[in-house]
Amino acid sequence: MVTLQNQQLTVQIDKLGAQLHSIKRQDNDIEYLWQGDPASWKRQAPILFPFVGRLKDDQYRYNDQIYHQTQHGFARDREFQVIEQTPTMVVMEQHDDDKTRQVYPFSFSLQVKYLLEEDSIKISYIVKNPSKNEALIYAIGAHPGFNMPLTTKGKFDQVELSVRPAAKYSRIVLDGAYNDSAHPQVIDMTDSLPLNHELFNRDAIIFKTDGSHFTAKLTDKDANHGVEVDTFATEYVGVWSQYPATAPFVCVEPWWGIADNVNADGQLLHKQGMHRLAPNEIDNYNFSIKPF
Template identity: 75%
Template sequence: MITLQNPQLTIQINELGAQLHSIKRHDNQIEYLWQGDPASWKRQAPILFPFVGRLKNDQYRYGGKIYHQTQHGFARDRQFNVIEQTPTMVILEQHDDAKTLQVFPFSFKLQVKYELKEDKLVVDYRVTNPSADKTLLYAIGAHPGFNMPLTNTGTFNQTQLSVWPAEEYSRILLEGPYNDSEHPQLINMKEARMLNHDDFNHDAIIFKTAGGHFKVKLTDTVANHGVIVDTFATEYVGVWSQYPATAPFVCVEPWWGIADNVNGDGELLHKQGMHRLAPAESDNYNFSIKPF
């Protein structure tokens, strides 16, 4: 387990999946990050790569061949290697190998940087295409879960959701696990809203952010503590909690990609939300988490 620490925060990271394991402020010692529970959602903050969401029938076609891949890709279940570390920063990396090439026929290098900056954790994903002649197709996203409520005596229904800019957004609906972006609904976020488990009866609340600066705030209104997730240049941000089985957490998910469209044809080159990275090029994706 990797530990980062500064005067305000202590963060723990698991090298398996480069997944966040703990977020604590020194002034209150509250555990902000969901600790995982096999009875509900066993994960904590998986990294989604090279796909975000589910593929139709867990498969896709590329170059005339069918490849099988489970929801959210394989990065979350693979070991990362530490390539640089200081007391307040770590960079972890994984890359393609014979096993990944069986399910994803591309060379890649994925670096994840965690850095403490005062009372915030800044997260940066860097994707590199090491190929000399082949374009890399991929999506990437984050899936951190936060304890809601933040005390043992509270209830989920004391969770408040607010966003910035505070306005109306297109909400992308899911039909089963697949997106129906052709039929969005307006969601009014001009004012904060209290959450309950039934808000997730159609899976995640997916905000179409249109690539701007988008901020999500979760507040335990009784404890008066919570988290602010600041996203930059995302295409979508999902807010999710488990349903119909329920658990006391809410995920805030910056996505640069999305699940297969309900009308998708299974061809990777046609898949909605995929990024294209030219040979020898890199791209960065970042967000921050501020517990308060």
């Protein structure tokens, strides 16, 4: 476990999956990050790579071969190595090996940087393509879960979601596990949205953000605390909690990618939301988390 600390925050990161393990402020006793529960959702803040969401039949085709891959990819279940660390910053890395190439035939390096800056956690995903001749095809995303409500005596329906800019957004609806982007809905976020479990009866609420600067804020009104997730150049932001089984957490998920389309043909080169990184190139994806 890696611990970062400054005058405002103490943050822990697990080397398995490089996922956040704990977020606490120095001025209160609140644990902001969901602590995982095998009875509901065992994870806390998985990194989604090289896929976001589910593939049809958990497989895809590339260069006339079929590869099997489960939901959200494999990075979340593999160890990262610490390659740089200070009291307020850490960079962790994983890269391809014989095991990853059985399910994903590409060379890659995935680095994750966590930096404490005042009362915010700045998070960067750095994707590198070490290949000399082949483009890297991938998607990437974040999936942090937050305790909501933030007190053990609180109720889920005392939590509200607000966004900036406050506006009407296109919502991508999931049909089962797959996206139906051809039939978006309008979600009016000009005012805050009181949450209840039934809002997630079609899985995540997916905002189509189209690369705009988008901030999602979860507020526990009774506790007068919450979290802000500030996203930059995301294509989508998902907000999710379990349903019909329920648990006291809400995830805010910056995505640079999305689950297979309902009409996906299984070809990786045709898959919606994938990125293509040229040989020897690097790309960066950034967001931040601010507990209050």
